[in-house]
Amino acid sequence: MATPVLDKAEAASAASPYITVTLRIRRFNPEVAAEPHWEDFQLEMDPKERVLDGLNKIKWDLDGTLTYRRSCAHGICGSDAMRINGKNRLACKTLIKDVNPGKPITVEPIKGLTALKDLVVDMxxxxxxxxxxxxxxxxxxxxxxxxxxxxxxxxxxxxxxxxxxxxxxxxxxxxxxxxxxxxxxxxxxxxxxxxxxxxxxxxxxxxxxxxxxxxxxxxxxxxxxxxxxxxxxxxxxxxxxxxxxxxxxxxxx
Amino acid sequence: MSTSEINLTGSSADAAEDAYTLSLDAPRSRTRTKKTPRSTRGNFEMAAWLFMRLSGIVLVVLVLGHLLIQLVLDGGVSKIGFAFVAGRWASPFWQVWDLAMLWLAMLHGANGLRTVINDYAERVNTRLWLKGLLYTATVFTILLGTLVIFTFDPNIR
Missing domain, CATH: 1.10.1060.10 (Alpha-helical ferredoxin)
Incomplete structure (x- = not known):
């Protein structure tokens, strides 16, 4: 019977707040390629965490070459403005649950300023x-x-x-x-x-x-x-x- | 572009070229060197901005009045003919009304398109041609309309 197995899985997911989130990041490194490209990262995240936490997880555990600015991480320093799902937001003030985590979350550098590397622009x-x-x-x-x-x-x-x-x-x-x-x-x-x-x-x-x-x-x-x-x-x-x-x-x- | 793959700190001229070849956003370089800007009191952009607001208000009255007279009152659109126009333009009041509407609507529209061109046409040549076309069409229409209003002959054969 499939039912008990299903129940067990549901119980497990209820106990753990973690969900699988895809961060689709616009990568650009002028020393490697002239063209930017999209790269997907799969993360286990609590929906109440912030997009910045996701970026930190990638940089610290998955890919250390990911480049972005952040300083205070609490919405005061103004370092981490980026285009998340097509809208300009601070990564440190944007919760995962608010940016439709069922679909890949796109993260791009802010528009209109030259991208230097990944999410860093020339300010x-x-x-x-x-x-x-x-x-x-x-x-x-x-x-x-x-x-x-x-x-x-x-x-x-x-x-x-x-x-x-x-x-x-x-x-x-x-x-x-x-x-x-x-x-x-x-x-x-x-x-x-x-x-x-x-x-x-x-x-x-x-x-x-x-x-x-x-x-x-x-x-x-x-x-x-x-x-x-x-x-x-x-x-x-x-x-x-x-x-x-x-x-x-x-x-x- | 031939020598360096990417020019990140170059002038804006290089940057514009980069934007098309790299599909990256163009580097922005501001060459604002003068500490104190010249006095720009009453400059053209301000006049244009004010004109848009004021002409807009006047046009609401002129155009809605025009549409009401032409399309709604006295049997609507079917009454319009040579005789109807001739009758209206016999009065200086309607001459002035139509003249004001022509000038304000044309300048209002032309200024709106000018800002659209300024905002969206990126290449200097494209801008030049589009604006040249716009100004030519505007001047032609205004002059032709003005000529007709002032030299209209109801007894023309």
């Missing part, structure tokens, strides 16, 4: 755009402050959302305008400009607005909301971009 254009918006406090008074720069809770609230950015590039590399030629500043740079433009303690808002008024600035935004969907910190990115556009037209910020 330099992204950080160049970030540096271009001058993401630091600029004040008109040249003297060293003798006391704290005070700010009302209402003034702080205006840019609260955009302080959450961890510079993971999930938004910028989900933006179809950025995919095209990479000259567009990208959502992340605009978010970080927004953080200072709307800060009452900062005096260089006008300058930053001029930078974003560029041909490759905020006017290239097509409000497709890909950035808002992609942001692992839940920042309303498109809203921030629209606020910068409004500030450019009304010159009130």
């Amino acid at each position: 330099e254009p992204f950080f160049q755009a970030y540096r271009d918006v001058m993401p630091f406090l600029i004040t008109n008074d040249t003297n060293e402050p003798t006391r704290e720069r005070l700010q009302s809770p209402e003034d702080r609230e205006r840019f609260d959302d955009t302080t959450k950015c961890i510079l993971c590039a999930a938004c910028t590399s989900s933006c179809p305008v950025f995919w095209n030629d990479g000259q567009y500043f990208g959502p992340a740079a605009i978010v970080n400009a927004h953080r200072f433009i709307f800060d009452s303690r900062d005096d260089a808002g006008e300058q930053r607005l001029e930078i974003l008024n560029d041909r490759d600035g905020v006017w290239r935004c097509r409000t497709t909301f890909n950035c808002t969907d992609a942001c692992p910190r839940g920042i309303e990115v498109t809203k921030a971009i629209q606020e910068v556009k409004r500030a450019l037209i009304t010159r009130r910020f």
